[in-house]
Amino acid sequence: MVNLTTKIGSLTLANPIMPASGTFSEDLFEVLDLNQLGAHVTKTITEEIRGGNPTPRVCEVRGSMLNSIGIPSKGIDYFIDNVIPFYNQYDVPLVVSISAQTADDFARICERVSVPGVDAIEANISCPNIKEDGKAFAMRPSTTHAVMTKLRGASDLPLWAKLSPNTGETIEVAMAAEEAGADALVVSNTLLSMAIDIHSRKPKLGNLMGGLSGPSLKPIALRMAYQCAKSVNIPVIGCGGISTVEDIVEYLIAGATAVQVGTATFINPNAMVTLLAELEAFLQNQNIQNVSELVGSVRDEDAADAVVFMETAP
Amino acid sequence: MVNLTTKIGSLTLANPIMPASGTFSEDLFEVLDLNQLGAHVTKTITEEIRGGNPTPRVCEVRGSMLNSIGIPSKGIDYFIDNVIPFYNQYDVPLVVSISAQTADDFARICERVSVPGVDAIEANISCPNIKEDGKAFAMRPSTTHAVMTKLRGASDLPLWAKLSPNTGETIEVAMAAEEAGADALVVSNTLLSMAIDIHSRKPKLGNLMGGLSGPSLKPIALRMAYQCAKSVNIPVIGCGGISTVEDIVEYLIAGATAVQVGTATFINPNAMVTLLAELEAFLQNQNIQNVSELVGSVRDEDAADAVVFMETAP
Amino acid sequence: MSILERLNAGEVSSATGETHEADTRVKSNTPVNGEYRLLVLDAPQSILNCQPGQFFHLLCPVTSAHQPYLRRPMSIYGYSAEKGELQFLYKLTGEGTRALAELKVGDTLNVLGPLGVGFTIEPEWQNLLLLARGVGLATLAPLAQEAKRLGRKLTAICSARSQDVLMSIDYFESMGAEVITLTDAEGTSDMDSMRRVIETKISEGVVDAMYTCGSNRMLKLLQEIGATHNIPGEIALEQQMACGLGMCQCCVRSFNRKGLITQERVCREGPVFGIQEAMAW
Amino acid sequence: MSILERLNAGEVSSATGETHEADTRVKSNTPVNGEYRLLVLDAPQSILNCQPGQFFHLLCPVTSAHQPYLRRPMSIYGYSAEKGELQFLYKLTGEGTRALAELKVGDTLNVLGPLGVGFTIEPEWQNLLLLARGVGLATLAPLAQEAKRLGRKLTAICSARSQDVLMSIDYFESMGAEVITLTDAEGTSDMDSMRRVIETKISEGVVDAMYTCGSNRMLKLLQEIGATHNIPGEIALEQQMACGLGMCQCCVRSFNRKGLITQERVCREGPVFGIQEAMAW
Numbered sequence A, B: 001m002v003n004l005t006t007k008i009g010s011l012t013l014a015n016p017i018m019p020a021s022g023t024f025s026e027d028l029f030e031v032l033d034l035n036q037l038g039a040h041v042t043k044t045i046t047e048e049i050r051g052g053n054p055t056p057r058v059c060e061v062r063g064s065m066l067n068s069i070g071i072p073s074k075g076i077d078y079f080i081d082n083v084i085p086f087y088n089q090y091d092v093p094l095v096v097s098i099s100a101q102t103a104d105d106f107a108r109i110c111e112r113v114s115v116p117g118v119d120a121i122e123a124n125i126s127c128p129n130i131k132e133d134g135k136a137f138a139m140r141p142s143t144t145h146a147v148m149t150k151l152r153g154a155s156d157l158p159l160w161a162k163l164s165p166n167t168g169e170t171i172e173v174a175m176a177a178e179e180a181g182a183d184a185l186v187v188s189n190t191l192l193s194m195a196i197d198i199h200s201r202k203p204k205l206g207n208l209m210g211g212l213s214g215p216s217l218k219p220i221a222l223r224m225a226y227q228c229a230k231s232v233n234i235p236v237i238g239c240g241g242i243s244t245v246e247d248i249v250e251y252l253i254a255g256a257t258a259v260q261v262g263t264a265t266f267i268n269p270n271a272m273v274t275l276l277a278e279l280e281a282f283l284q285n286q287n288i289q290n291v292s293e294l295v296g297s298v299r300d301e302d303a304a305d306a307v308v309f310m311e312t313a314p
Numbered sequence C, D: 001m002s003i004l005e006r007l008n009a010g011e012v013s014s015a016t017g018e019t020h021e022a023d024t025r026v027k028s029n030t031p032v033n034g035e036y037r038l039l040v041l042d043a044p045q046s047i048l049n050c051q052p053g054q055f056f057h058l059l060c061p062v063t064s065a066h067q068p069y070l071r072r073p074m075s076i077y078g079y080s081a082e083k084g085e086l087q088f089l090y091k092l093t094g095e096g097t098r099a100l101a102e103l104k105v106g107d108t109l110n111v112l113g114p115l116g117v118g119f120t121i122e123p124e125w126q127n128l129l130l131l132a133r134g135v136g137l138a139t140l141a142p143l144a145q146e147a148k149r150l151g152r153k154l155t156a157i158c159s160a161r162s163q164d165v166l167m168s169i170d171y172f173e174s175m176g177a178e179v180i181t182l183t184d185a186e187g188t189s190d191m192d193s194m195r196r197v198i199e200t201k202i203s204e205g206v207v208d209a210m211y212t213c214g215s216n217r218m219l220k221l222l223q224e225i226g227a228t229h230n231i232p233g234e235i236a237l238e239q240q241m242a243c244g245l246g247m248c249q250c251c252v253r254s255f256n257r258k259g260l261i262t263q264e265r266v267c268r269e270g271p272v273f274g275i276q277e278a279m280a281w
């Protein structure tokens, strides 16, 4: 039988498939057996209660979607009292995604969610850093380093940094996160995009712009996951556009230790469990005993360093 | 009758539809009446003779493609002797795309192609700047400003800067190009991506990574075109993922004065002429006399500046 | 046992057993009039425990002409566990519904549902009134079936551009409802006429609860009438949806709950809400 | 006149009139054996002025199961201006060919072509020999039709895994060709056996030119035999394609032309090249 066990630093997962933050909630238990997942990853929460962005909050683009949900949040207290206990019914590691608009606020919520029942913290650093010029922490190595250092000081739990594709410095940002003490990287969040209704001439999202997710994002996030795996020594968790088992295998070969499935769950709520079964079947067919054998097995021998680390298409 | 005439600075085009560099060549005359196009845009050329990247040079991703053609070039002399005369048979403005790996080389080819029969120069500044850290000129405002200043000094022809999506500083780069004297911006080039063959475990492109083009790129390039149009006073030419007339109208509403059609021509070689007919029909149906009435007509009144200029999805 | 084996053995499955992703087979897919089509599906029993007002999330087919990506929410127009049948009445709108229209007899359609909270019919609500226009009929139609099953009296006020685009009149009548038709063509569908018709019914004492769906104007009208005459009511609302299950929080609308403005998910807390808490938009 | 009017009046059109994007109708699409299928299309005259060795670029259909994006290049297997017919013999490989396999009688398929440079048959080449294996048959088949039309003698050496997956034998025979079959199962398809068969034919004086397609091993074999016996030959090559028209430069391969290594586009300068200039890969 195939061994799907996956280690993300000190954390051991029964398998490498988990949901992406914001595309998963307690509600999915109605359709899917939540015990099958490698981990549970919650929607990003903030310390304060927040309303989220104006509607419409999603729109469709060819073969993918945009969202500008924002981070509606019932606040940390509600979360600790209601959400953590829900997930603790399951024997699956719980990863809590957090965010804030300044490094200090970020550290505070990090400390507050470091409670029993939480197994790792995912820092959604793709949100605007309002103390600086409003660009997301994850867009620059310096701001990434600063915020991750603060978070590292605020919690002893495994700390994952979720990177953004909205940068020309993927590798520098990845290395900054590692240096500041991140235990893993999640690669990546959504890509800033836009769509306009040609009849009303209004932006299709209430918030004007939003993040691209789904199959269109895959080749971009895969490239980032590959670059990150090549440049850091901590595990990389691939995320972006996964909808088939081939996509998952591609991420693993590129160097990801595990993957997060987001938008695909909206199209097929059973996607994660189906993909898990297909991954097992794929490994069996290929006579691969251990899923970890795939990780980083890309045959890129000929590629010069300069190519691996390039940040633009020539 | 609808007026499709479009002005890009001092250059007047019969209509706003032109090919994107590298997705068009003399060969298309066999399928399509080249006189119908708003302009002819050549594949990027370099001064020296170059071979291009290893094969495979293209691969398919869900609903789009990657390419790492590189810039195979027969050199400037061949170009001047053979290509320019070919296009001069047509009564359509000729735009020559150029590139080089240092700002000085760039300026030299810019000067050398500033010959009669050429109506504008498109600077493909998405190529690696080997004198610096190998990142493309278009990834940073400073390098963009430096190279565009040199180019501006080297030619009196209208000068277009072609931007890259591989940056977190779209607006800063756009403003740098304008300040350095660009007459228009082409937004944008392809986005760095990757695909792996899960059976051979080899990258699907001989060059490891390559640029994403086609429908997947559209929401990203549209967002960039919008941001650029909001932040500069020179015309913006939209480019990325256009395959339907709705796509073109979206770009125009977002603020683009004209558009370039790339990958769609590979799928439907008649695409540009079909789209032109459909654009005319659309304007007629909507009772719009002049295509310029669409330009920048996006109803974004409510959007705060901070949102327009943000560089990450919240 | 491997996951694959457990999946096949049915051991890995829905925890509640209420909501399912299921493949259905197209029995028919025919035009009702210019813009509307009726889709009849052969559906498994597992998804037929439906309530009026609930909806399904449809995975529209992908073709060379139409490439919808997200699922599309559709109210249940008809359901029958006996016949193993599920029906949707849909309006040709864009990519997704046009793709639906391409479905041929025998094709497969993947559906997710039943979803959301449907209409309430309290035991003391013996006389029901529904007010529908356009595609709203699709949402309100199953109320007639339920009213009949529960032995309640139903008045259906159906509004449309003209008599020939009025749908489902026969259906409502076959369910024993009294049908009142109002049309733009005859000048009987404006808000004042509607109000008069409803208030006449109220004065006849045959309105214990009112139901409507979709439109802002009808919402406001029923809110006023309901407040004046102290008659409860419900409205089914629409909002753009991605997941349909409550996960993504894209489908929120504002509600006035005990003086506080709250955001509720149409797919989860709705699509049916109390008429007085719903907010006009 | 507006562009739309000019388009409709046929005034805006191909400058050369040789290559067209055209819609065809599927006449049949049937399995030939486990892996191969034959697609027969009803095609307009405008695209039927074909040469053996040329290809078309097919816009495969998009379905819920298969979503190919780029066109797929396919050699012309058969063409007949009289019958208004175009045929492709294709192997089920991935997304695109699987989508092709879903085409039903009456469906539309958009094709672009004919494209590229086909095989040469010089007037002095009275005796032709072709060496084909697998799907290579598809590319070489129209040579038989052309050889017959020109009154040339043709020897067709067909190689396959076993007799039952050998295709088109009847077709070659009906075109008056002598057919020699070699199979892995019978141990007659190795390079040495092939060489012996070809050299026997050469010694019989019935080989003025040789044609092959695709495989590296067969290329090398014919290069050696051609050099030894001074017999010219041609090979049809394959390479990943995007545009098919010569614009994108993705389909290049290396060639040895007068001692210089050059890069030529398979879609434009090829797909047929001289056997000695082609380079093994």
Ligand SMILES: Cc1cc2nc3c(=O)[nH]c(=O)nc-3n(C[C@H](O)[C@H](O)[C@H](O)COP(=O)(O)OP(=O)(O)OC[C@H]3O[C@@H](n4cnc5c(N)ncnc54)[C@H](O)[C@@H]3O)c2cc1C
Binding pocket: A060, C055, C068, C070, C071, C072, C073, C074, C075, C076, C088, C089, C090, C091, C092, C093, C094, C095, C096, C097, C098, C135, C138, C139, C237, C238, C239, C240, C241, C271
């Ligand atoms: C709970 C619920 C029940 C519904 N019941 C019915 C019904 O029974 N019959 C019917 O004809 N229509 C119904 N609708 C509306 C139906 O969902 C839309 O008409 C349909 O999604 C349009 O999709 P499209 O691709 O054809 O149009 P497009 O305009 O191309 O759709 C683009 C996107 O907008 C969304 N969208 C467009 N209109 C609506 C809308 N009114 N509500 C929510 N999302 C929308 C689509 O789902 C899609 O994501 C219902 C909507 C909801 C929320």
Ligand SMILES: Cc1cc2nc3c(=O)[nH]c(=O)nc-3n(C[C@H](O)[C@H](O)[C@H](O)COP(=O)(O)OP(=O)(O)OC[C@H]3O[C@@H](n4cnc5c(N)ncnc54)[C@H](O)[C@@H]3O)c2cc1C
Binding pocket: B059, B060, D055, D068, D070, D071, D072, D073, D074, D075, D076, D088, D089, D090, D091, D092, D093, D094, D095, D096, D097, D098, D135, D138, D139, D237, D238, D239, D240, D241, D271
């Ligand atoms: C000039 C020419 C003529 C051909 N004639 C025939 C023919 O008559 N019959 C036949 O069965 N096949 C032929 N082929 C090969 C055929 O094009 C591929 O088998 C087909 O494109 C595979 O597509 P797919 O989506 O099924 O496979 P996938 O592997 O999913 O294709 C992925 C991508 O790779 C490309 N690709 C895969 N294999 C090849 C290949 N061998 N050559 C070029 N591109 C490839 C596809 O076009 C697509 O872009 C020919 C190729 C060329 C270049």
Ligand SMILES: Cc1cc2nc3c(=O)[nH]c(=O)nc-3n(C[C@H](O)[C@H](O)[C@H](O)COP(=O)(O)O)c2cc1C
Binding pocket: A020, A021, A022, A023, A043, A044, A067, A069, A070, A071, A097, A124, A162, A188, A189, A190, A212, A213, A214, A215, A217, A239, A240, A241, A242, A260, A261, A262, A263, A264, C242, C248
């Ligand atoms: C509706 C929606 C909401 C999201 N919310 C969050 C969030 O709160 N925090 C976060 O880090 N990422 C969020 N994401 C991003 C996803 O976690 C994921 O990074 C992205 O969607 C790419 O993966 P996918 O293509 O598989 O969806 C959200 C994505 C979507 C579509």
Ligand SMILES: Cc1cc2nc3c(=O)[nH]c(=O)nc-3n(C[C@H](O)[C@H](O)[C@H](O)COP(=O)(O)O)c2cc1C
Binding pocket: B020, B021, B022, B023, B043, B044, B067, B069, B070, B071, B097, B124, B162, B188, B189, B190, B212, B213, B214, B215, B217, B239, B240, B241, B242, B260, B261, B262, B263, B264, D242, D248
């Ligand atoms: C095969 C190919 C080759 C390209 N070559 C060039 C090039 O030489 N110079 C350049 O500026 N852009 C080049 N591009 C980018 C296109 O000009 C265009 O910016 C990009 O493809 C996005 O547009 P599209 O989605 O409409 O194709 C190339 C794109 C493709 C697909």
Ligand code: FES
Binding pocket: C240, C241, C242, C243, C244, C245, C246, C247, C248, C249, C250, C251, C252, C265, C266, C267, C268
């Ligand atoms: S549609 Fe996702 S929460 Fe309602």
Ligand code: FES
Binding pocket: D240, D241, D242, D243, D244, D245, D246, D247, D248, D249, D250, D251, D252, D265, D266, D267, D268
């Ligand atoms: S396929 Fe584009 S040049 Fe050959």
